[in-house]
Amino acid sequence: MNVSFSVPPSCILYEYSSEEGHPSYPGGQWLPGALLNSAENCLSVNSKRSLGDVVVKWRDEGDDEVPVKNMTLKELREEVWLVAYALQTLGLNKGASIAIDMPMNVTAVIIYLAIVLAGYVVVSIADSFAPREISMRLRISNAKAIFTQDYILRGKKRLSLYSRVIDADPPLAIVVPTGSSGFSTKLRDCDISWPTFLERVKNCKSDCFAAVVQPVDEFTNILFSSGTTGEPKAIPWTHATPLKAAADAWCHMDVRKGDVVAWPTNLGWMMGPWLVYASLLNGASMALYNGSPLDSGFAKFVQDAKVTMLGVVPSIVRAWKSTNSTFGYNWSAIRCFGSTGEASNIDEYLWLMARAHYKPVIEYCGGTEIGGGFVSGSFLQAQLLSAFSTPAMGCNLFILGSDGNPLPQDTPGIGELALDPLMFGASNTLLNANHFDVYFKGMPTWKGKVLRRHGDEFERTSGGYYRAHGRADDTMNLGGIKVSSIEIERVCNGANDTILETAAIGVPPLEGGPEQLVIVVVLKDLNNLETNLDTLKASFNSRLQKKLNPLFKLDFDFDIGFKCCPHFFPPKNSVK
Structure with missing residues (x-):
C-alpha cells in the first residue's frame, strides 16, 4: 500500500x-x-x-x-x-x-x-x-x-x-x-x-x-x-x-x-x-x-x-x-x-x-x-x-x-x-x-x-466454510447496528404503566437473513389483559426511534395466547 x-x-x-x-x-x-x-x-x-x-x-x-x-x-x-x-x-x-x-x-x-x-x-x-x-x-x-x-x-x-x-x-x-x-x-x-x-x-x-x-x-x-x-x-x-x-x-x-x-x-x-x-x-x-x-x-x-x-x-x-x-x-x-x-x-x-x-x-x-x-x-x-x-x-x-x-x-x-x-x-x-x-x-x-x-456463535461446515449464527451474549444486530438487549429493555420498560418488565430478543428468520426484534412483555397484573397491544406496539416503536435509533422497530405482532399461573405452561412447540 x-x-x-x-x-x-x-x-x-x-x-x-x-x-x-x-x-x-x-x-x-x-x-x-x-x-x-x-x-x-x-x-x-x-x-x-x-x-x-x-x-x-x-x-x-x-x-x-x-x-x-x-x-x-x-x-x-x-x-x-x-x-x-x-x-x-x-x-x-x-x-x-x-x-x-x-x-x-x-x-x-x-x-x-x-x-x-x-x-x-x-x-x-x-x-x-x-x-x-x-x-x-x-x-x-x-x-x-x-x-x-x-x-x-x-x-x-x-x-x-x-x-x-x-x-x-x-x-x-x-x-x-x-x-x-x-x-x-x-x-x-x-x-x-x-x-x-x-x-x-x-x-x-x-x-x-x-x-x-x-x-x-x-x-x-x-x-x-x-x-x-x-x-x-x-x-x-x-x-x-x-x-x-x-x-x-x-x-x-x-x-x-x-x-x-x-x-x-x-x-x-x-x-x-x-x-x-x-x-x-x-x-x-x-x-x-x-x-x-x-x-x-x-x-x-x-x-x-x-x-x-x-x-x-x-x-x-x-x-x-x-x-x-x-x-x-x-x-x-x-x-x-x-x-x-x-x-x-x-x-x-x-x-x-x-x-x-x-x-x-x-x-x-x-x-x-x-x-x-x-x-x-x-x-x-x-x-x-x-x-x-x-x-x-x-x-x-x-x-x-x-x-x-x-x-x-x-x-x-x-x-x-x-x-x-x-x-x-x-x-x-x-x-x-x-x-x-x-x-x-x-x-x-x-x-x-x-x-x-x-x-459471535460460528459454525465451521464439513466443506470448510464458515457461517455466523448470531451473538452468544446479550447483544443483537438490528439493521446492521449492534445494540444490547439492556438498552432496548430500558426504553421499553417505561412505555406504559401497566408494564412490569420487558425482554428484548433478536430472532433470525427461518430462511436466514437479518435479525428481527421481538419484545416479551410481563404485565403488572396478569389477570388484567385489557392492554391495547397495538397501542403498546406503537408506543414501543415510538420510544425506540426517539430515544435510541429511528431505524429500530418491532418485527412481529403481539399475541397473548394464555393467562399465566404457577402451574400452567404453554405447549412445547407454541410461540406466544
Whole structure:
C-alpha cells in the first residue's frame, strides 16, 4: 500500500515471551517505535496515485440527472489542509477529541481527514442518534467540539440534526449549512457556522499543512460498539487500524488503483472510516451518495459513477429486491460485492449477484474493535452464498466446544468464536472498560497465548466454510447496528404503566437473513389483559426511534395466547 513512516518501526512484530508479557498487548506488539500519520498517507502522491487522479465521486439525492461530481487528489488535499489550519484556531490541545455527527458526504470526509492530519482524535457519532445517545458519546470521549449539519434532506423530508445535537449540549458546534438559503435554526451564541470557521484561514487555501506525526499506537478515532451493560464500549482506533482496514480491502476485495468503491454507511459506524482508508490507501476512488440508498436514485448513482466494488448491508438488499428499485440500471462495471453487518439470505444474494452478471459477493465479518474483518471471502476461492470461505488475512479462528476449549482446527463444529490475539490493528484499550477483562479474562489458551473473545456463535461446515449464527451474549444486530438487549429493555420498560418488565430478543428468520426484534412483555397484573397491544406496539416503536435509533422497530405482532399461573405452561412447540 506504499505506507510511509516518518520513523520506521524497529521490527514488524515484537512478540512478548510468557515471562515478560504485557497487559495491553497479549501476544505481541505491532510496528514498535513507528511514527506516522495515517491521514497523511491517504493524501500522499506515490506509485498508486497522482495529483490529478479522481479520489472522490459523489452526488446529492435529487440531483439524479446531474453529472457525478469528482474531486481530484490535489483538490482533496487543499480542502483538508484548509480545515486542518482552521482547527488550529480553536485552541485545542493536540490529542483533543472532536466529534463528527453528519451524513457521510464529501464535507464529512474532509473534516475526518483534517482532524487526524492535525493530530486530534475523531469521535464518530451516527447521524441517526437521539440526543441522549449523542450526549453519552460526547461525555465518554470528552469531546471538546462537534461538527454537525443544519438538517438532513431525504426526499421531501427535512430531518433535524443540529437541533438534536444541541439538545445533547456540546461545548462547541461547528455547523455546516444544508441548503444555500442559510440556516433553518438560529445557532447558539457559542457555536460557529461552517463559512465563518473557514473564513478564519481563507488565505491558507493552497498552503501545505505539515501533518502531525505520532506513534503508531496514538488514537486517531473513537468509535462505539454496543456493550452488554447498556453503555456502549468506547473503542479507540490507532494509526495502525487504518492499515488493517485497507489491507483487508486489498487482500479480500481486490481494491486497487482505478477502482470505485461505494458502501452506504456513516462515519458513526466502523465501515465509514473503513471506506475512507480502504479506498484512499489502495489508490481507489470512494463513491458517496448523499441520500437514501434504498431508492432508485442510489441505483442510478452506482451506474453513473461506474462503481466497481459495491458494499451492502443485507437489509438494504432486501429493500432493493422488494421494491425492484435497481431495475433498468447498468451495474456491469461491478467486479464484486461486499457484505457485512448482518446475516444474509441466500435467495436475496443470488438476486443481488444477478444485477451485475453474477459477480461474487465477498462476505466480510469483523468488529469495531478489530478495525476490519476476522473472517471473509476471497477471489482466490470458490464462494458459497451467505458463507465465509477463509479467516481474514493474518487471523486465526477458534470455535470453542462445550467445555470452553478450542475444537481441533479445520474440523467441523459450532460454538462461540475466539480469535488469535495477534491481530494487526485490533484494539488494545477501551476508554470506559477494562480491555483485558472484556476480551481476554477467562479465555482458554492456545500454544501459550490467551485467545481473544469475540462473542459471535460460528459454525465451521464439513466443506470448510464458515457461517455466523448470531451473538452468544446479550447483544443483537438490528439493521446492521449492534445494540444490547439492556438498552432496548430500558426504553421499553417505561412505555406504559401497566408494564412490569420487558425482554428484548433478536430472532433470525427461518430462511436466514437479518435479525428481527421481538419484545416479551410481563404485565403488572396478569389477570388484567385489557392492554391495547397495538397501542403498546406503537408506543414501543415510538420510544425506540426517539430515544435510541429511528431505524429500530418491532418485527412481529403481539399475541397473548394464555393467562399465566404457577402451574400452567404453554405447549412445547407454541410461540406466544
